[in-house]
Amino acid sequence: MSQQDYIYGNTPTFLGAQNLSKSKNIDDVDAVVYGIPWEGAVTWGDYTGCELGPKVMRLCSGRYSGYLPELDHIDVFEHIKLGDIGDIDVVPADVFETVRRIENFAENLWKSGKFIIGLGGDHGVTFPIVKALTNTGKKVGIIHLDAHYDNLPSWKGDEFARCSPFKRLYECEGVRNESIIHTGIHGPRNEPQAGRNAKEAGAVTITINDIKESKDLRAFAQEIYQQANTDVDCVYLTICSDVLDFAFNPGGPVDGNGLTSYELLTLVHEICKLGVVGMDFVEVYPQKDHGYHSSHFASYIALYALAGNILNKQK
Numbered sequence: 001m002s003q004q005d006y007i008y009g010n011t012p013t014f015l016g017a018q019n020l021s022k023s024k025n026i027d028d029v030d031a032v033v034y035g036i037p038w039e040g041a042v043t044w045g046d047y048t049g050c051e052l053g054p055k056v057m058r059l060c061s062g063r064y065s066g067y068l069p070e071l072d073h074i075d076v077f078e079h080i081k082l083g084d085i086g087d088i089d090v091v092p093a094d095v096f097e098t099v100r101r102i103e104n105f106a107e108n109l110w111k112s113g114k115f116i117i118g119l120g121g122d123h124g125v126t127f128p129i130v131k132a133l134t135n136t137g138k139k140v141g142i143i144h145l146d147a148h149y150d151n152l153p154s155w156k157g158d159e160f161a162r163c164s165p166f167k168r169l170y171e172c173e174g175v176r177n178e179s180i181i182h183t184g185i186h187g188p189r190n191e192p193q194a195g196r197n198a199k200e201a202g203a204v205t206i207t208i209n210d211i212k213e214s215k216d217l218r219a220f221a222q223e224i225y226q227q228a229n230t231d232v233d234c235v236y237l238t239i240c241s242d243v244l245d246f247a248f249n250p251g252g253p254v255d256g257n258g259l260t261s262y263e264l265l266t267l268v269h270e271i272c273k274l275g276v277v278g279m280d281f282v283e284v285y286p287q288k289d290h291g292y293h294s295s296h297f298a299s300y301i302a303l304y305a306l307a308g309n310i311l312n313k314q315k
Helices: 050-061 095-110 123-135 165-170 192-201 208-212 217-228 261-274 293-314
Strands: 006-008 031-036 082-087 115-120 140-145 175-185 204-207 234-240 278-282
Touching: 006 082, 031 050, 031 095, 031 293, 050 115, 050 293, 095 115, 095 123, 115 123, 115 293, 123 140, 123 165, 123 234, 123 278, 140 217, 140 261, 165 175, 165 192, 175 192, 175 208, 175 217, 192 204, 204 208, 208 217, 217 261, 234 261, 261 293, 278 293
Parallel strands: 031 082, 031 115, 115 278, 140 175, 140 234, 175 204, 234 278
Antiparallel strands: none
16 A cells, blocks of 8 residues: 555555645545544543544555445445545644534535435534535435434533534524434433433434334334434434444443444435435544454445435435
8 A cells, every 4th residue: 555545644544545635625525524523522421532533444444445345245345446544633722623523524524415424523523514514505304323312511611522413413503303203212321311301392202122122123214314304405424323222332421221233324324315415423442442343344324325315316
């Protein structure tokens, strides 16, 4: 591999994508991946380090092609040219400046009309990413795959904390609250107020039991999408790693009773087949995961999403 194929140091582009980190020219690609190496000012004890996620996800992605025999033998990169534009230059000591930079960076990507994939970082990054999409004049619905609502007003004084992006999105004029679908919600790390906040905002709650007890996962994904796509211009997909059971997510927050990897990938693929403008995958903590299993799984999620995007375009 030549030096120009690295994003920085020994870190290759994600899934062998074209390196756009210097030119920032995305005209010749169909989809763009970028990193948000940000962990906000609020952490829980020593459970920290998701700012390393984009780097380690890229390192792990070097193992994979775009060929998915289980999805009708599709080779993603026969249909889509992927570009890696590098990381947003966050400011670790300045929450407000970092939020501003994420919003500006994402808005430029949204204006291109490309399918974009963000690699986090903590879940706080989703607010400025979606806010940037609304800045382009779009009314947005959101499918939010997560164990938790992430809709508390603030945490320890930080209104942009990882537990607060959806509270900020409820307040965002360009987001239709009734088309925010909190999907896979479960577990006692949710605060009682979180469920009340969602209800008061008009957002939809789909619990883990709703998913597990559905008789047809693919049909259920279509129902979720239809709710998110009501009276909006586009749908955005955001995935917190802890929607997965910790058995499938050793590099994420510790939450049991979650989705299996098969269930999550099936939902992602089916939702993207129906049409989303972009997505993010957040809350991976590489140093908690000696085998980097969760960072490896990011490649699967991106490829299943891209395969769905291909089928959507063909349709």
